[in-house]
Amino acid sequence: MAGGKGTRLREITNDEIPKPMAPIAGKPILEWQIEQLRRQGVTNIILIIGYLGNKIREYFLDGKSFGVNINYIEEDAPLGTAGALSMLPPLLKEKEFFLIFGDVMFNIDMERMYRFHRDKSAFATLFAHPNGHPFDSDLLVCAKDNRVQRFDSKNNDRNYWYRNCVNAGIYLFDSDICNYVPRNKKVDLEKELLSGLIEKNKPVFAYESPEYVKDVGTVDRIHLSEKEIQSGYLEKRNLKNKQKAIFLDRDGTINIKNDLVYKEEQFELEPCAAEAIRLINQSGYLAIVITNQPVVARGLCEIEDVENIHRKMETLLGREGAFLDAIYFCPHHPDKGYPEENPLYKIPCECRKPGTGMVKEAVARFNIDLSESWIVGDNTIDIQTGVNAGTHTVLLRTGDAGQDGKYEVKPDFVADDLLAGIKTIIEGNF
Numbered sequence: 105m106a107g108g109k110g111t112r113l114r115e116i117t118n119d120e121i122p123k124p125m126a127p128i129a130g131k132p133i134l135e136w137q138i139e140q141l142r143r144q145g146v147t148n149i150i151l152i153i154g155y156l157g158n159k160i161r162e163y164f165l166d167g168k169s170f171g172v173n174i175n176y177i178e179e180d181a182p183l184g185t186a187g188a189l190s191m192l193p194p195l196l197k198e199k200e201f202f203l204i205f206g207d208v209m210f211n212i213d214m215e216r217m218y219r220f221h222r223d224k225s226a227f228a229t230l231f232a233h234p235n236g237h238p239f240d241s242d243l244l245v246c247a248k249d250n251r252v253q254r255f256d257s258k259n260n261d262r263n264y265w266y267r268n269c270v271n272a273g274i275y276l277f278d279s280d281i282c283n284y285v286p287r288n289k290k291v292d293l294e295k296e297l298l299s300g301l302i303e304k305n306k307p308v309f310a311y312e313s314p315e316y317v318k319d320v321g322t323v324d325r326i327h328l329s330e331k332e333i334q335s336g337y338l339e340k341r342n343l344k345n346k347q348k349a350i351f352l353d354r355d356g357t358i359n360i361k362n363d364l365v366y367k368e369e370q371f372e373l374e375p376c377a378a379e380a381i382r383l384i385n386q387s388g389y390l391a392i393v394i395t396n397q398p399v400v401a402r403g404l405c406e407i408e409d410v411e412n413i414h415r416k417m418e419t420l421l422g423r424e425g426a427f428l429d430a431i432y433f434c435p436h437h438p439d440k441g442y443p444e445e446n447p448l449y450k451i452p453c454e455c456r457k458p459g460t461g462m463v464k465e466a467v468a469r470f471n472i473d474l475s476e477s478w479i480v481g482d483n484t485i486d487i488q489t490g491v492n493a494g495t496h497t498v499l500l501r502t503g504d505a506g507q508d509g510k511y512e513v514k515p516d517f518v519a520d521d522l523l524a525g526i527k528t529i530i531e532g533n534f
């Protein structure tokens with residue numbers, strides 16, 4: 105979608121080139137995109153052009169010198185974010201196609217996204233991620249299996265806890281989607297087309313990934329992206345490459361240990377938690393929560409209550425610019441025979457720490473190198489989990505402060521609180 109005018113980039117475009125031709129580190133955004141596509145074997149490209157579209161045509165021609173094959177669709181009048189899709193069918197060669205907005209810098213494992221799309225038998229897959237300002241972002245509301253249930257507009261009065269799940273501007277569509285777009289009409293992708301598909305019960309999914317996808321529609325964002333290209337950050341975040349993670353315990357680590365936390369009112373962040381997690385977000389480590397929540401097995405609450413507590417955690421962190429790349433919890437407990445218990449979850453499992461089930465799940469999803477990763481927690485169960493999984497470990501003096509006495513293990517180091525622990529990891533002073 106290369107029709108953007110880029111009013112906010114006038115300082116750079118001078119109204120002489122359209123937004124997708126704005127240079128980043130010496131090359132137009134669109135050229136970065138096309139290079140990325142070619143490297144991943146996506147070589148049949150259709151550029152939807154409008155404002156100053158001739159500048160794009162003159163630069164890329166038929167794409168041969170860029171190693172791809174380019175066709176053009178010209179919008180006579182702007183058709184919104186989806187209207188042009190009605191003109192695609194004669195040019196489509198495959199069952200699926202990616203839709204990418206012309207002001208997005210990205211470096212993602214497209215094959216991984218494609219596998220997700222296929223595995224889910226999705227009709228539409230939206231690349232989604234958490235960001236540092238969910239409170240003023242449109243959000244995706246998804247079921248546990250990542251199926252999108254609805255869009256939560258930033259204009260809604262959000263008097264509820266929400267997940268930090270934001271649509272990033274890269275889509276994978278079944279080519280039949282074009283048949284749902286009326287010809288010669290302005291259509292909004294999210295509000296009309298995708299919302300309409302969800303209403304018709306078509307399978308629309310969110311593919312959540314920590315890889316680099318950023319809108320560079322302002323001058324500041326272009327400059328930031330230039331820095332991130334030069335430092336190699338874009339490439340490093342691609343899930344084809346091994347990732348490093350900091351696994352975080354929840355109660356006593358991120359939030360104040362309050363006996364058992366099974367109602368959202370009981371959940372209160374440790375004072376330094378948001379700052380600590382913000383540091384992780386900026387460091388290149390993934391921030392992943394792994395927590396035992398036997399409160400479900402003990403019959404104190406339902407899975408939905410734990411999920412609501414996690415929405416509260418994401419909302420509170422998001423207000424302070426921090427986010428989590430994933431949250432895993434174990435609702436099980438092995439010991440049977442208590443009066444209120446929920447027998448469904450009273451089972452031995454792989455996921456309960458110090459078991460490594462949750463860590464393994466994250467490793468498969470994010471391609472994590474455990475020898476470069478850390479587990480941070482307030483009791484010996486967390487440290488034993490790290491030993492079992494082969495990560496480095498940090499014990500915190502908050503929460504249980506290691507006084508639980510469950511395992512005879514030594515962490516790599518002990519820190520006063522989450523912030524102190526994270527600083528030491530990132531600075532490499534352990």
Ligand SMILES: [Zn+2]
Pocket residue numbers: 434435436453454455456
């Ligand atoms: Zn479990």
